[in-house]
Amino acid sequence: MPSLLIAAGLLLAYVVFFFFFSGPRLPKGFPIIGAKKTDWFPLLQATWRNSFNIAAGINDAYRNHKHNAAIMPVMGLGADTLIMLPSSDSKFISEQEPKVLSLREVIINGLHYRYTLSDKYILTHPLHKKLITTTLTNQVGILLPELANETTVGFESQWGNDTEAFREVNVWDTVGRVIGCATNRVFVGLPNCRDPKLLDAGYAYARSLPVSATLIGWVWEPARPLIARLIALRTRAMERRFAKVLLPEIERRLREYDDKEKSGSSKNDFLQWSIAQAKESGDAEMWKPTTLASRILLMNMVSIHTSSMTFTNVLLDLVSSKPEYIEELRTEVSTVLRESNGVWTKATLARAIKLDSVFRESARLNTSVAVGLRRKVMVKEGITTPSGVHIPYGNVCAVPSLAVLTDETIYPDADKFVPFRFVDQRHNINTGDRPKDHVSSSRLSFYATSTDYLAFGNGRQACPGRFFAACELKLMLAYILMNYDLEMMETRPKGI
Numbered sequence: 053m054p055s056l057l058i059a060a061g062l063l064l065a066y067v068v069f070f071f072f073f074s075g076p077r078l079p080k081g082f083p084i085i086g087a088k089k090t091d092w093f094p095l096l097q098a099t100w101r102n103s104f105n106i107a108a109g110i111n112d113a114y115r116n117h118k119h120n121a122a123i124m125p126v127m128g129l130g131a132d133t134l135i136m137l138p139s140s141d142s143k144f145i146s147e148q149e150p151k152v153l154s155l156r157e158v159i160i161n162g163l164h165y166r167y168t169l170s171d172k173y174i175l176t177h178p179l180h181k182k183l184i185t186t187t188l189t190n191q192v193g194i195l196l197p198e199l200a201n202e203t204t205v206g207f208e209s210q211w212g213n214d215t216e217a218f219r220e221v222n223v224w225d226t227v228g229r230v231i232g233c234a235t236n237r238v239f240v241g242l243p244n245c246r247d248p249k250l251l252d253a254g255y256a257y258a259r260s261l262p263v264s265a266t267l268i269g270w271v272w273e274p275a276r277p278l279i280a281r282l283i284a285l286r287t288r289a290m291e292r293r294f295a296k297v298l299l300p301e302i303e304r305r306l307r308e309y310d311d312k313e314k315s316g317s318s319k320n321d322f323l324q325w326s327i328a329q330a331k332e333s334g335d336a337e338m339w340k341p342t343t344l345a346s347r348i349l350l351m352n353m354v355s356i357h358t359s360s361m362t363f364t365n366v367l368l369d370l371v372s373s374k375p376e377y378i379e380e381l382r383t384e385v386s387t388v389l390r391e392s393n394g395v396w397t398k399a400t401l402a403r404a405i406k407l408d409s410v411f412r413e414s415a416r417l418n419t420s421v422a423v424g425l426r427r428k429v430m431v432k433e434g435i436t437t438p439s440g441v442h443i444p445y446g447n448v449c450a451v452p453s454l455a456v457l458t459d460e461t462i463y464p465d466a467d468k469f470v471p472f473r474f475v476d477q478r479h480n481i482n483t484g485d486r487p488k489d490h491v492s493s494s495r496l497s498f499y500a501t502s503t504d505y506l507a508f509g510n511g512r513q514a515c516p517g518r519f520f521a522a523c524e525l526k527l528m529l530a531y532i533l534m535n536y537d538l539e540m541m542e543t544r545p546k547g548i
């Protein structure tokens with residue numbers, strides 16, 4: 053009995069410490085989303101409710117606190133407690149530089165990279181972001197044939213090429229595999245991109261990381277250096293496994309780079325660009341083989357799950373809609389391809405506006421970014437937003453993006469999948485005798501962000517990989533449409 057009492061006392065002390073004394077100073081007087089008047093521990097009980105039904109919390113924030121801020125306690129979003137701002141503050145947040153409001157700090161803290169990633173250098177020197185925005189985005193057109201080849205090889209192996217009988221496939225698993233190979237074709241090239249050991253380790257790391265990070269988040273901070281390391285053992289083992297497969301290739305390329313420095317390498321992939329970038333920086337830490345391997349692992353982390361989720365959703369939306377939509381898409385794809393002699397180029401993809409709209413619409417309805425524009429306040433004096441909210445240093449703010457993306461006043465029939473919604477909007481911009489407004493029209497393409505469309509975030513810290521992702525995913529869907537018959541489903545499987 054006494055030991056039970058001691059355990060209960062310790063638990064209570066922990067809960068009180070965790071929720072009332074840990075973390076940054078919260079602004080006072082704000083309503084708590086998810087709390088009820090009858091709650092004994094409003095913050096604690098609201099955390100529980102919000103974490104298990106985040107959509108309800110977000111919709112509550114949007115409906116009931118449209119013009120004022122509220123506190124949203126929730127586990128696992130990069131902070132124990134978010135300051136949910138009215139969406140009218142989205143523009144202001146989007147415009148802030150990382151040294152004022154930082155997304156990276158949210159990611160690093162949320163995923164507890166201090167314990168879950170061995171190489172800290174890539175966190176303090178996130179040069180991969182520059183490579184994504186510049187080299188990767190510029191090279192996408194040149195890399196399309198390789199992506200197309202990997203798509204064909206991937207689907208033939210995952211879905212087969214039986215022309216007689218339908219076969220049931222697990223979309224998430226098979227698509228994840230194809231995307232893993234195609235993306236790594238661009239990251240590390242052949243033959244490593246098809247190495248199941250590399251793909252499995254990258255995948256396992258991405259799966260175990262959020263679990264480890266969530267568990268670490270529950271550990272009392274002073275005890276973390278010890279306990280967190282134990283929790284992260286599996287995640288770190290996956291990181292080592294990934295590096296083990298890639299290290300021989302990295303070391304070979306580093307030797308080749310030094311030999312051929314004057315003549316240049318024949319490889320055109322992310323690893324090669326990272327080596328060149330590291331060597332140009334003159335900082336030997338940057339070209340340590342393990343640092344380069346961790347950078348590629350991080351790239352796998354940020355790209356493959358997001359892209360697989362987006363693609364799985366688009367496919368499920370289409371097969372649960374109308375066969376006419378699929379036919380319209382097939383007609384568009386075959387027309388644009390015929391016009392470019394059967395070769396995919398950036399321009400060919402840009403002409404497939406129905407294909408583009410389907411992705412934008414599906415990502416709107418099924419966004420994985422329920423809480424958008426998460427940013428940590430980095431300035432000691434805190435920030436004051438245009439809506440008049442003052443957020444002290446160290447807090448994490450956000451906006452209810454899921455609710456914005458399904459707001460009837462912005463997107464009529466918001467709960468419905470309307471695949472060509474953005475094609476119609478583009479036509480409305482360019483009807484009549486007015487000169488064609490290509491700029492406004494392109495603002496409705498899949499990768500375009502705005503305060504009303506936060507599937508890729510928005511502003512200075514929006515997803516840098518979205519141009520690449522959009523090209524890769526559209527190419528893959530076009531392939532499926534032209535090479536497979538899809539059996540329609542009566543009910544759209546629920547996203548979990």
Ligand code: HEM
Pocket residue numbers: 155156181184188351354355356358359362421424425426506507508509510511513514515516517518520521
């Ligand atoms: C459909 C697929 C994808 C989706 C839905 C997606 C979504 C996002 C979102 C919502 C953010 C946060 C932006 C913000 O808060 O303003 C983000 C950040 C990021 N994304 Fe993506 N992403 C995708 C694919 C990719 C790919 C393919 C890459 C790499 C090639 C990538 C690299 C990154 C990086 C590095 C960041 C962090 C940016 C920073 O630290 O400032 N993403 N992504």
